[in-house]
Amino acid sequence: xxxxxxxxxxxxxxxxxxxxxxxxxxxxxxxxxxxxxxxxxxxxxxxxxxxxxxxxxxxxxxxxxxxxxxxxxxxxxxxxxxxxxxxxxxxxxxxxxxxxxxxxxxxxxxxxxxxxxxxxxxxxxxxxxxxxxxxxxxxxxxxxxxxxxxxxxxxxxxxxxxxxxxxxxxxxxxxxxxxxxxxxxxxxxxxxxxxxxxxxxxxxxxxxxxxxxxxxxxxxxxxxxxxx
Numbered sequence: 001x002x003x004x005x006x007x008x009x010x011x012x013x014x015x016x017x018x019x020x021x022x023x024x025x026x027x028x029x030x031x032x033x034x035x036x037x038x039x040x041x042x043x044x045x046x047x048x049x050x051x052x053x054x055x056x057x058x059x060x061x062x063x064x065x066x067x068x069x070x071x072x073x074x075x076x077x078x079x080x081x082x083x084x085x086x087x088x089x090x091x092x093x094x095x096x097x098x099x100x101x102x103x104x105x106x107x108x109x110x111x112x113x114x115x116x117x118x119x120x121x122x123x124x125x126x127x128x129x130x131x132x133x134x135x136x137x138x139x140x141x142x143x144x145x146x147x148x149x150x151x152x153x154x155x156x157x158x159x160x161x162x163x164x165x166x167x168x169x170x171x172x173x174x175x176x177x178x179x180x181x182x183x184x185x186x187x188x189x190x191x192x193x194x195x196x197x198x199x200x201x202x203x204x205x206x207x208x209x210x211x212x213x214x215x216x217x218x219x220x221x222x223x224x225x226x227x228x
Contacts, residue, residue, distance in 0.1 A: 034107070035059045035074040036100050041089070041111045042131035043216070049089040049113075051098050057083060068092040073101045093117060108223035109134060115216035126150045126167040126195055128175075132218055140189055140220050143178040152177055161190060168196035183220055191218040 039053035053072070055061065060077040063070070070089050089098060094117055099110035111132055130144035144165075146152060151170035156163055163181060183189040195213040 032105060035076065035102050035104050036109065037083075038133060038135045039098075039100060039109070039111075040131050040133040041096075041098050041113070043115070043129055045129045047117075049091055049096055050086060051089055052084070052086045053100065054084045055081075057081070059083075061085065063087065065090050068095040068097055070096070070098045071101060072099070073103065075103050091115075091117075110219075110221055110223070112219040112221075113216050126169070127193055127216075130193075130216075132191070132220065134183075134220055138183040138185065140181045140183050141178065142181060142191060143176075145176050148173075148175060150175070154179065161187075163189070163191045164194050165191070166194045166196065183222075189220040191220070193217075 033056070035055055037054040037056065039051060041049065041051050043049050051070070055074060058077050058079065059081055060075045060079075061081070062073040062075070064073065065071075068091060070087075072087075089096060094115055096113040096115065097110060098112075099108055101108050111134065125147055128145045128147055130142070133141040133143075135141075142163075142165075146167060149169060149172060151168050151172045152174075153166040153168075154163070155166060163179075181189060181191075192214045193216055195215065197213065
């Protein structure tokens with residue numbers, strides 16, 4: 001009888017130790033886990049820029065703004081925090097940079113934009129608003145709205161490695177567009193909106209080429225240097 005009790009006690013103790021060991025294994029944090037899930041930069045119809053982003057749970061975010069740079073520093077935290085956040089962005093002149101510095105992975109995903117200032121952006125009668133979303137595994141989504149009677153052509157410029165979106169006045173009923181693009185590891189993804197003007201004084205093909213306006217110009221990267 002005493003032997004049976006000892007065996008039962010030994011089994012119970014072993015099970016308790018095994019459970020504790022498993023619990024400890026499950027709660028060990030992954031030091032290399034990315035703190036940032038997804039982020040989006042968008043320009044609304046008024047020409048104002050903002051960002052929306054989602055982090056993992058228990059992440060502290062510090063925002064640093066300097067001229068045209070908007071940096072968000074992400075740190076692990078012991079306190080519960082909002083996972084989805086939105087912020088207005090500061091744009092100085094015609095340049096804007098939004099970056100997220102992940103202290104867990106040392107990665108620096110970013111979106112850099114060259115655009116007209118807010119007043120001129122509002123006066124752009126073809127492109128009304130747009131957004132660029134960057135997710136995990138290199139996925140990038142471009143979504144935008146144009147004015148009625150604007151034709152849209154998607155062209156990949158292989159020589160310069162640029163996704164070009166050509167906007168021109170014409171007969172079209174579709175005003176909303178979306179494309180999923182893939183960013184290759186170690187490379188910067190480039191997007192240019194190319195606005196074709198209605199200048200009737202441009203009679204030759206060369207003259208029409210000269211009045212194309214590449215705005216906005218967008219770069220999506222993960223800390224890579226941009227090659228000229």
